[in-house]
Amino acid sequence: MGMKRRSLDILVGLFVLAGIAALFFLALRAANLGSFVVSDGYRVHAFFDNIGGLKERAPVRSAGVVVGRVDSIDFDTKTFRADVRLSMDSRYQFPKDSSVKILTAGLLGEQYIGIEAGADEKVLADGDTVMLTQSAVVLENLISQFLYGRAADGGQDTGGGDASGGAK
Amino acid sequence: MIDDIASLGAWALARLAGLGYGFRFLMRLTWLSVLSLGRPRLIIEQLYFIGNRSLSIITISGLFVGFVLGLQGYYTLERYGSSEALGLLVALSLSRELGPVVTALLFAGRAGTSLTAGIGLMKAGEQLAAMEMMGVDPMSRVLAPRFVAALIAMPLLAAMFSAVGVMGSWIVGVQIIGVDPGSFWSQMQAGVDIRNDIGNGVIKSMIFGVICAFIALFVGNEATATPEGVSLATTSTVVASSLVVLGFDFMLTGLMFGGF
């Protein structure tokens, strides 16, 4: 009677172990557990006229490497701009005059934030705001600018110079 | 005419009463299940019958589903030149949907029917009445351990299904067809989110576990105590579990992934 119970316990234990192993496999090998939230990072704000399709938890990349994550996206009712809070990995310091742009990964890919280092000696600290931002490229604006530019070109000799990429 | 309305009303009342009865059953079962955690021996025994015994069907099915996903996924993605996204496609399909749902359906068929038949036969053989007459509540001694065991087993089985499925598609996609192994895993790891995809999948399988276990035990307990009654009961378990699981899957998917 005792023997039977022991072997039953062992078998059930193996089953539970296998299940947990499967969960771990999925979590570690299949999911993005590795590059998870930078909890001990510093937070900075960036204001955009248009964030396009940017979502929370989107990566912040510099030179293609992930250096942070989008923490939260809010709407600032005073300036009527998007207030994006970024969580930056504390290993990477960026100058205070760095600029951020909203870029698209691939043709149909997700939008992410690209950060380019500036030249200032002082670095961004927790709570700072990134001053230089470039909003997402919205397809409709691009098309209308192109058309306007073409129309202006067609009408006058002075080129409709401000058909260059956009927003502030 | 009045008679028809009266009988419709009576039918509606009967259905309502049934719903209330079922809900009370679930509440009592849940409470007794919490209490039964103090008797782990009973739960472990049931975990063997429900979990270990379902391993072969779940893992083999998972493997085959993984094979098919690998094949079908490859053919479709190849058309858009995105065959490197195969790993991502498979992992998302499995962890979000196929893992929890198919496991639940298989579970209903294998473990659900065995639970219903077991309880029904115990009822037919007067074992439940005998237990009651001995002052032992059959719900806490027989039903609750089975409920707890099913709740534990389901998410584990669903995880195993998904894991084996991913490996199956790896075998077909990378080993046999020749998709680049690097992109297979890296795209998967970049695109599958532990909270949203894996976590939601686990939550789904837990909810499905409650559904399948409750239906199996309820139907078995309410079965007519004859051989025909028991066989009818096992059929209803499978049908009802499958439909309710699929219905809940729609609702849960909408809630979790629809961004409502």
Place this chain on the structure above:
Amino acid sequence: MDNDTFLSVESLSFGYTADRLILKNINMRFRRGSVVALMGGSGCGKTTVLRAIGAQVRPSRGRVMLDGVDVHGLDRAGLAAARRKMGMLFQHGALFTDLNVYENVAFPLREHTELPSAMIRDLVLMKLHAVGLRGASRLMPSEISGGMARRVALARSIALDPPLLMYDEPFAGLDPISLGTIAHLIRNLNSALGATTMLVTHDVAETFRIVDYAYVMAAGEVIGEGTPEELMASSDPRVTQFLEGRSDGPVPFHYPATPIAQELGL
């Protein structure tokens, strides 16, 4: 109610629906230490009386007093406690098919007592010895005959030494040897335990050999009661038809139908 009465059924009426009563105003007394039979044809309601005593059904009227306590007025915990005082043997044994003989008999001890397993072992083996099946303790219910299963169920029902023993058709479908064995056990166990026993049965000969008192029922009512000798001397035609096993009498042979001459068109 005198102290001599261990169990009494008072003015008990019961029916699943109000217009069709299964039991009509039943009155019975069971004296301490006696073996009493509840007899009658199929469908007379005797098993329902058993169920009412065990509180598996709730009476529409009347009450059941077990050792001075109204069984149906108890809450869940009280009822569980009362049921521990009752040892019930179901018609086909109702052994737990996933447990072996030993585990079956040990079940009530494990569930209701905190006794150490060494003591439980001794008790189980003694109970099995009392029914003569100590050697079969490792077998599964599927491996033993019907008669043996019933004896194991008997051992299980006396596991907690209950003061009330109830047997539902203990003689049904048994071969002569098993029949004699069970009858012998019922009588002896009652004396050994100092219990009160009631049997629901329709086996007249075997029953009258072992009981002190008997109630005869028909159509939900008690139509006769007394010691075996008193009943055999009864003049009530329903009682005599039952006891003597006559095919025709107050319970007719023919199921109601149109006269045969009319049916055959003569």
